[in-house]
Amino acid sequence: MSVMHLTKDNFDSVTSSGLVIVDFWAEWCGPCRMQGPILDQLEEEIGSKVKVCKLNVDDHPDIAQRFGVFSIPTLIAFRDGKQISKAVGVQSKEQLIAMLG
Amino acid sequence: MSGKFDILIVGGGPAGISAALTALNRGKSVGVIANPPSSSKLYLAEEVTNYPGISGSGSEIMEAMHRQLVDSAATIIEGRALSVMPLGSTVGAAVGNDFFEASAVIVATGISRRPICAGESSFLGRGVSYCATCDGMLYRGKTVAVIGEGAEAESDIRFLRDIGCEVLTFSGKGKFDIRGDTRADTLIVNGKEYKTDCIFILKETLSAESLVPGIETERGIIKTTRAGETNIKGVFAAGDCTGAPYQLAKAAGEGNVAALTACEYINSLTKEK
Known part of the structure; x- marks a missing residue:
């Protein structure tokens, strides 16, 4: 497995079950590029228990808007489709694990 | 780079x-x-x-x-x-x-x-941003305010205008207050109110x-x-x-x-x- 790239076609189905963390990002954003390798590490460590995902806000502004993403990177954790936490700005691996409860 | x-x-x-x-x-x-x-x-x-x-x-x-x-x-x-x-x-x-x-x-x-605006830290990520090149694209076609001076701020202002933002600019001097409900929507500068979709605070450090x-x-x-x-x-x-x-x-x-x-x-x- 590796970090999953979400689109409007699979966003709801992927986030609707289990523990999911989504990185709302875009290519033009330096801090987002720093978040990338941290997500890869997270996926390697806990990818069997948590779906580690990314959503490109440039391709899917409607989804970003739906979740109130005003600044990137924004990270949102879901449990069974319900948002359980949200953080703005680059997050360390430890912070991401804490977001998942 | x-x-x-x-x-x-x-x-x-x-x-x-x-x-x-x-x-x-x-x-x-x-x-x-x-x-x-x-x-x-x-x-x-x-x-x-x-x-x-x-x-x-x-x-x-x-x-x-x-x-x-x-x-x-x-x-x-x-x-x-x-x-x-x-x-x-x-x-x-x-x-x-x-x-x-x-x-x-x-x-x-x-x-x-230190923060230069009242409300700066509490609205960060909710209508307040430190990075025009990161978040500017989310505000294409909208009105944004930029507080900042220097060459970096100038190039960021150009960038925001280039991508189609209506940009209000303010130097770092003055009394700033940021207001809003769940997110910042108003910048008050020396008592005067401005409606904005995002406030970019561009400090050198x-x-x-x-x-x-x-x-x-x-x-x-x-x-x-x-x-x-x-x-x-x-x-x-x-x-x-x-x-x-x-x-x-x-x-x-x-x-x-x-x-x-x-x-x-x-x-x-x-x-x-």
């Missing part, structure tokens, strides 16, 4: 330059994230009379130090550092829309900047806490050991950002010490492998 260095230094003032020269002497590859020399506090000093061996105006001394950096083997990265964070075995730094990695980072950002999440500080001052270590592995600090006295000799001395400590730290990493 992106890249990997042994040591990345945030700040091109006396502490940062001293750290860069020391690390180069020890055979390390060095990147320095720097604003123009005129933005250093030293630049404004009328006369420096207590630095051994040299005297002159602050601007003369700062220009001479900057020339030394330019002539050195260090890579100068122009721009505003946005975020510094450990990434496991290395430390990452985001500068505008670029990303760099280093074995060690030395924070030498100068005197700490972020506060230590905004720049390095989780760094231990006391009233905005980074806590370090005498060797320049912070509470974060691989992150060191030197100069005015570590507190008073705000003196050239102290800054240059601390830059030297932090660089030596960082070099030792890197050597110990190589040995572990």
Whole structure:
């Protein structure tokens, strides 16, 4: 497995079950590029228990808007489709694990 | 631009330059994230009379130090550092829309900047942003406010206009208040209200806490050991950002010490492998 790239076609189905963390990002954003390798590490460590995902806000502004993403990177954790936490700005691996409860 | 260095230094003032020269002497590859020399506090000093061996105006001394950096083997990265964070075995730094990695980072950002707007910290990420190149695209076709001065702010204002934002600009001087409900929607400048979709606050230097999440500080001052270590592995600090006295000799001395400590730290990493 590796970090999953979400689109409007699979966003709801992927986030609707289990523990999911989504990185709302875009290519033009330096801090987002720093978040990338941290997500890869997270996926390697806990990818069997948590779906580690990314959503490109440039391709899917409607989804970003739906979740109130005003600044990137924004990270949102879901449990069974319900948002359980949200953080703005680059997050360390430890912070991401804490977001998942 | 992106890249990997042994040591990345945030700040091109006396502490940062001293750290860069020391690390180069020890055979390390060095990147320095720097604003123009005129933005250093030293630049404004009328006369420096207590630095051994040299005297002159602050601007003369700062220009001479900057020339030394330019002539050195260090890579100068122009721009505003946005975020510094450990990434496991290395430390990452985001500068505008670029990303760099280093074995060690030395924070030498100068005197700490407090928030300049009421409501700035509480609305950060909810209609307040420190990074136009990151978040500007989310506000295409909308009205945004920019608070900031200097070449960096000017280029960011151009960028925002180019992507189709209506941009209101304010210099850093004045009384600012940010209001809103779940997110910021109003900027009050000297009593006058402006409706905006986002407020970009473009300071030359972020506060230590905004720049390095989780760094231990006391009233905005980074806590370090005498060797320049912070509470974060691989992150060191030197100069005015570590507190008073705000003196050239102290800054240059601390830059030297932090660089030596960082070099030792890197050597110990190589040995572990």
